[in-house]
Amino acid sequence: MSSSTAPEHLNSSGCRIQHSESKGRGVYASRRIERNTVIEISPVLFFGIEEYEKHAKFTILDHYTFKWKDGRMALALGLGSLFNHSSSPNVSYKLDHQTDSIRYETARDIEEDEELCIFYGHKLWFDPVDESISAIDIEPEDGWGGLSTIGNDEGDHKEHSDDVDLNAIVDESSLPFTILKPPPEEEDLESIRTVQAWVVDVPEPRHIATLLKWLKTNGMEDPNLDHLKRVRKQDGKTTLLLSIDPDPPQLPTELELASPFQIPVPSSAALTLNSLGLKATFWPTFYAPKRKGDSETWSCGKVAWAREAMKVVVSEAHRSHLEGELPISAFMPASYEEENQNTALAHDTRTSTSHPLRHAVLNLIRKVADLDLNRGSLSESGPNYLLTGRTVFLSHEPCIMCSMALLHSRVKQVFYLIPMGKTGGCGSVACLPTLPGVNHRFPIFVWKEIVSELGLNETLDA
Numbered sequence: 001m002s003s004s005t006a007p008e009h010l011n012s013s014g015c016r017i018q019h020s021e022s023k024g025r026g027v028y029a030s031r032r033i034e035r036n037t038v039i040e041i042s043p044v045l046f047f048g049i050e051e052y053e054k055h056a057k058f059t060i061l062d063h064y065t066f067k068w069k070d071g072r073m074a075l076a077l078g079l080g081s082l083f084n085h086s087s088s089p090n091v092s093y094k095l096d097h098q099t100d101s102i103r104y105e106t107a108r109d110i111e112e113d114e115e116l117c118i119f120y121g122h123k124l125w126f127d128p129v130d131e132s133i134s135a136i137d138i139e140p141e142d143g144w145g146g147l148s149t150i151g152n153d154e155g156d157h158k159e160h161s162d163d164v165d166l167n168a169i170v171d172e173s174s175l176p177f178t179i180l181k182p183p184p185e186e187e188d189l190e191s192i193r194t195v196q197a198w199v200v201d202v203p204e205p206r207h208i209a210t211l212l213k214w215l216k217t218n219g220m221e222d223p224n225l226d227h228l229k230r231v232r233k234q235d236g237k238t239t240l241l242l243s244i245d246p247d248p249p250q251l252p253t254e255l256e257l258a259s260p261f262q263i264p265v266p267s268s269a270a271l272t273l274n275s276l277g278l279k280a281t282f283w284p285t286f287y288a289p290k291r292k293g294d295s296e297t298w299s300c301g302k303v304a305w306a307r308e309a310m311k312v313v314v315s316e317a318h319r320s321h322l323e324g325e326l327p328i329s330a331f332m333p334a335s336y337e338e339e340n341q342n343t344a345l346a347h348d349t350r351t352s353t354s355h356p357l358r359h360a361v362l363n364l365i366r367k368v369a370d371l372d373l374n375r376g377s378l379s380e381s382g383p384n385y386l387l388t389g390r391t392v393f394l395s396h397e398p399c400i401m402c403s404m405a406l407l408h409s410r411v412k413q414v415f416y417l418i419p420m421g422k423t424g425g426c427g428s429v430a431c432l433p434t435l436p437g438v439n440h441r442f443p444i445f446v447w448k449e450i451v452s453e454l455g456l457n458e459t460l461d462a
């Protein structure tokens with residue numbers, strides 16, 4: 001890839017170029033760098049599609065170029081082309097289509113001499129060396145449920161070799177995890193799960209538009225009510241759904257409405273037409289026949305993505321253990337289908353903070369909220385703690401409190417490695433997303449590869 005010496009670099013943001021045996025040149029921190037620091041802005045050089053297909057593709061440039069939004073191939077100048085890949089990157093990047101450049105920003109605090117890596121994506125063209133994982137030297141029986149062994153089996157490298165079709169569907173019985181699916185849909189009146197909601201009768205239909213606007217400007221467009229219609233017209237009466245807060249909302253006085261009152265409304269969308277009819281007897285509900293995550297198929301590439309994420313979790317658990325924390329960690333990777341998303345990594349900090357609630361999951365959700373705040377997107381993307389559409393990987397089954405926090409954050413799905421027999425809220429003691437009355441459900445994946453042979457550390461069940 002390169003000669004064995006690296007050139008000096010006059011970067012003022014604490015970056016230097018260094019050579020390593022396994023990866024060629026890379027970018028390293030010449031001093032400690034705080035998280036969220038912009039460490040490089042690389043201008044981009046473009047190749048036209050034809051120019052690339054006919055010429056550049058057959059040269060060394062093929063190792064450095066990537067697809068820009070409009071289909072052209074781009075080459076980052078400056079340090080941009082020298083960041084190596086890691087599945088647990090410490091640098092994130094953003095393509096700036098206005099200035100044709102790429103901004104690189106530290107995703108966490110960086111220590112002096114640490115390598116700065118970005119995430120290239122899931123379809124790598126080389127066998128990756130992931131130093132952030134291999135650098136952690138843990139004895140095989142580490143007393144923490146053998147976290148060190150995950151993913152170090154032979155199957156790992158196969159995912160990256162040319163003769164594996166990344167799109168090939170993996171049969172459910174061959175998956176490295178078992179799937180705990182949410183229970184079947186409620187099909188009789190008694191089993192319909194409901195939640196108490198505030199509603200108000202609106203005698204003047206023209207006031208509905210005013211009230212809908214009022215709900216919006218008062219931040220009352222609750223995603224927990226997305227499965228319900230806002231207005232019910234029944235027996236010549238128009239009624240508006242307001243909120244599921246415990247306290248009654250204060251309505252605008254000028255409309256002279258009667259007081260709001262509480263009624264039970266369905267807590268989830270209808271999956272079948274039969275259920276739709278039953279739910280409508282409570283409140284008009286949306287019909288969403290395909291439940292998210294229910295019929296998900298797993299390709300080889302997607303399984304490799306999940307395995308990589310599990311490795312990040314394990315690595316983080318070890319790292320935090322070395323720092324004196326409980327080895328419990330949580331990771332939200334970019335989705336398999338959308339590689340440019342934010343990622344967040346957290347671990348349990350109950351020991352260092354002497355705070356009983358600093359569990360890995362809660363720390364992760366806090367980090368996600370911080371990410372959104374940093375991007376100033378609070379008002380555009382809704383409540384900033386939401387994990388809608390995102391997958392969370394955990395070293396341990398979340399406790400009941402953390403399971404509820406994940407549910408409240410509307411997480412898409414959760415993977416965990418080690419069940420927590422005494423405290424677990426995703427299958428062991430209870431299974432929160434399947435409880436009657438909860439307003440969000442998510443599938444749970446329990447990692448079974450290798451872990452099936454491991455003993456649990458009882459003292460960790462806290």
Ligand SMILES: C[S@@+](CC[C@H](N)C(=O)[O-])C[C@H]1O[C@@H](n2cnc3c(N)ncnc32)[C@H](O)[C@@H]1O
Pocket residue numbers: 001002022023024025026063064081082083084085086126127128129130
């Ligand atoms: C964009 S370049 C990065 C800079 C490159 N190391 C150099 O010396 O020019 C991408 C190439 O770096 C190497 N590389 C990047 N990340 C790697 C990793 N995690 N493990 C092994 N090789 C890596 C691969 O050869 C890849 O084709």
